Amino acid sequence: MEGTIKEKALEALAIEADAVRNLAAHINDEFETAVEAILHCKGRIILTGMGKSGHIGRKIAATLASTGTPAFFMHPGEAFHGDLGMVTDEDIVMALSHSGESTEVVNILPIIKRIGASIIAMCGKRDSFLGKNAEYYIDVSIEKEACPLGLAPTASTTATLAMGDAVAMALLSVRNFTAKDFAVFHPGGALGRRLLLTVENVMHSEEDNPVIEKDRTAKEALFLMTDKGLGATSVVDKSGSFIGLITDGDIRRGLSKGIEFLNEPVEHLMTKSPLTITKNKMAAEALGIMEKHKPRPITVLPVIDEKNKPVGIVHLTDLLRQGVV
Template sequence: MIIEQAKEVLRREAEAISALIPRINGSFAAAVDLVLACEGRIVVTGMGKSGLIGQKIAATLASTGTPAFFLHPAEAIHGDLGMVTGKDIVVALSNSGETDEVINILPVLKRIGSGLIAMTGHAQSTLALNADIVLDVGVAKEACPLGLAPTASTTAALAMGDALAVALLSARKFTPEEFALFHPGGSLGRKLLLTVEKVMHSGEENPVIERDKTLQEALFVITSKGLGATSVVDETGALVGIITDGDIRRSLEKGYDVLSRPLTETMTPTPKTITPEKLAAQALQMMEKNRPRPITVLPVVDKGKKPVGMLHLTDLLKAGVV
C-alpha cells in the first residue's frame, strides 16, 4: 500500500511536469524577452509553499546570470516594497492566484511601475488579470491523496522556474567561467575555479629532457620525477614531444637494446598540451576525451610552447576536480 502510494505520487508529479510542455509557448517567450530587457533585477515573491519554491527560483536565476532576489510578500507590505524599483520585474507565484499577501502588494507594484509575471494555476484569478504575462502552472490534481497539501502544483511551479532560468542562461550565452564566479565555495568552486597552475608540477618537479638523449636517459628522468612521463624539448627549450612509461614498456617488447636508441624514435610528437591559466576542469576534460584512449598526463606550456609544468590525473583527484 505504502509503496504503491509513493509511486502514485511520483506519477502524478511527473504528469504535472509533462503537462507544462505544451504551455511553453508565446507567453513563455514573452516572459524571457521581458526579463532579458529588464534593466533592474528580478524580484520573486510568493507565500507559504509557493514562497519556498520562489526562493529556489530566485537562487537559480541569480546563479545563472540573471540578478534576482526573493521578497517575502508579508514583509513587503511592511516596508520591504522599498526594495522594488520601476526597472525591476516581479515574478509572483500563487497556485490559486488569490493569495491575500500577494494580492495586497499588486496595487503598489503598479504604482512603482515594475513589470509583473504571474506563475499561477488559474488564468482568471486576480493575480493573472493584473499581470503583464501569465505562465500557466496549473495541475489537474495534487499528489496529496487529500487534495490539500501543495505537491504536484509546487513541483510544476519549480519546473517552470527552472525552464525560465535555463532559457535565460542560453539566451545570455552564459559561460562556465561566469558560472564559476558565482560558485566559489565548496567542491563546485574548486572544480570551476581551480586553475592548472595551482595543481601542476613545476620547477624541479617538472620532468623535461632534451630530444638528443637516449631512451634510457628518458627512463631515468621519468623514474626520478614519478609522474609517469617526461616532456621532450628541442635546443630552444620548446616542446616537441612526450614520452610515457607506457611508451617505454611497449618499446622494450622489441628488446632491451632500444634503451640505447634515440628517444625521438619512441616519443609521441606534438602531444596534447594546456596552458597554466586554464581551468583544471578543462584539463580533466581533455584527458578524458583524448582519442584513441584517455590520457593521464598533460604537459603545461607557456606562450612560447616551453614546458613549465606537468599535470597528472592524480593531481586533479587530490584537488577534488574529479
Template sequence: MIEQSAKQTIRIELEETARLLDRIDDAFEAAVQCILSCRGRVIVTGMGKSGHIGRKIAASLASTGTPSFFMHPAEAFHGDLGMVTEQDVVLTISNSGESSEVVNILPIIKRIGATIIAMCGRRDSSLGRHADHFIDIGVEREAGPYGLAPTCSTTATLVMGDAITVSLIEARQFTAQDFALYHPGGALGRRLLLTVANLMHQDEENPIVSETRTAKEALFTMTEKGLGAVSVVDEKGCFVGLVTDGMIRRSLEGGNAFLDQPIADIMTREPLTIPAGEMAATALHVMEKHEPRPVTVLPVLDAAHHPIGMLHLTDLLRSGVI
C-alpha cells in the same frame, strides 16, 4: 497500500504536469521576453509552499545569468519593498491568486513601477487581474486524498519555473563556461575554470634535462622531482623528447649499460604534450584517451616549444577535476 498510494500520486502529478505543455503559448513567450529585456532584477515572491518553490526558481535564475532574488511577501510589507525598483520584474506566485500577503503588496509594486508577472492558477483572481503578464500554472486536482495539501500545484509551479529558466538560458546563449563562473566551488566550475597552468609543476618543480645527459642523470632528476618523468631539451632549451620511469624500467630488462648512454637513446621523441592555456578537463581527456594505453604525465610547452611545466594525473585528482 503504500505502494499504490505512491504510484497514484506520481501518475496524477505526471498528468497535471503534462497539461502545462498547452500553456507554453504567446503569453508565456511574452513573459519570458519581459524578463529578457529587464534592466533590473527578477524579484520572486510567494507565500507558504509557493514561497518555497519561489526560492528555488530565484536561485535557478540567479545561477544561470538572470539577476534574481527571493522576497518574502510578509517582510516586503514591512520594509523589504524598498528593494524593488521600477526597472525590476516581480515574479509573483500564488496558485489561488488570492494569498493576502501577496495581493496586499501588488498596489505598491504597481506604484513603484515594476512589472508584475503572475504565476497563478486563475486569470480572474486578484493576482491575475493586477499582473502585466500571466503564466497559467493551474491544475485540476491535487494528488492527496482530500485535495488539500499542495502537491500537483507546487510541482506544476516548479516545472514552469524550470521552463522559464531554460528558455532564458537558451535565449541568452548562456554557456557551460558562463555557468562555471557562477559555480566556482562545484565540480563543473573546477572542470571548466581550471587550466593546465593552474595545476602544472613549474620552475624548480619542473623536471628538465639536456639531451646530452646520460640516462643515469635523467633518472636522478626524475627521482628528485618525483613526477615519474623528465622533459628532454636541446642546446636551445627546446623540447625534443620525454623519458618516463616506465621507459627506464623496460630498458633495465636488457641490463644497466644504457644508464651511461645519452638519454636521447631511449627517450620518446614525439610524446603527448599540452599548452599551458588548455583547460584541465581537456588534459584529462588527452591522458585518458591516449592509445595504446593512458598516460599519467604531460609536458607543458609554450609557443616557442620550451617545456615550461609538467602536469601529472594526480594533480587533476587533487584538484577535483576527476
C-alpha cells in the same frame, strides 16, 4: 495496508504527472510575452510567494540566477516590513500564488506598483486579485491536488516548479547560454572544475618542473625524477628547446639490460616528439589526451610554450585530485 500505500503513492504520482503534462497547453502567447519581458528586463527578477509557493519561488530564483538571469527571492512578509527597498522600477516581480489571493502577496502588490516594477503572476486563477493586478500572466492551473483532502499543495507546487523550469530553459536558449557560462556560476562544482580549470592551473612549473639536457645521463635523470616525484622529465637541447620526454618506465626497461645503462645519455633513451599541450588549454583537454593515448593511457604530459620551451608538466593524479573527470 501495503496495497493502499502503493495505490495512494501511484495515484499521487499520476495526478502530479498529469498536472505537469497539462502545462503544455499553457505555453501560449501570454507565456511568450512574459518570457520576453524577462529577457528585456534591465533589472533583476524578484520571486515572491508565501508558504509552499515561497519554497518553489526560492528554487526558481536559484535556477534563473544560475542560468544567466539575475534573480533572487523576497519573502512577502519581510517585504512588507522593509525588504521592498530591494525592489527598483527596473525590476520584475514574479509573484507565485496558486489561489492568487495569498494575503501577504496581495498586500505588497500596490507598493510594487508604486515603485514602478512590473508584475508577473504565476498563478492558478486568472480572475484572482493577483491575476487581475499583474501586467503578465503565466497559467499554472491544475485540475486537482494529489492530496486526497484537496488541502496540501502538491500538484499545484509541482506544476509551478515545472513551469519555472520552462521559463528558465526558454531564457537560457534565447540567451545562447553555454556550458562554460553555466560553469562560471558553478566554479565549485565538478562542471566548473572541468570547464574552467586550464592546464596552467594544474601544471607543475618553475622549480617543480623537471627538465634535463639531452647529454645528461640516465642516472642523473633518475635522480631528478626522484626529487620532483613526477616519474618523468622533459628533455631539452642546448638552446633549451623541448626535444623529448624520458620516464621512469624508460629507465626501468633499460636497467634490464645491465647497470651500465645508467651512463647512457638521455637523448638515446627518450621518447622523441611525445604528445604535448600548451598552458592555455583546458585541463579537461589534457585529461582527454592522456586517456585516449594508445596502446595505453599516459600519466604525464609536457607543457610547452610558443617558443617550444618546456614550461611545465601535467600529471594525471593532479587532474583527478582537482576533480577534472
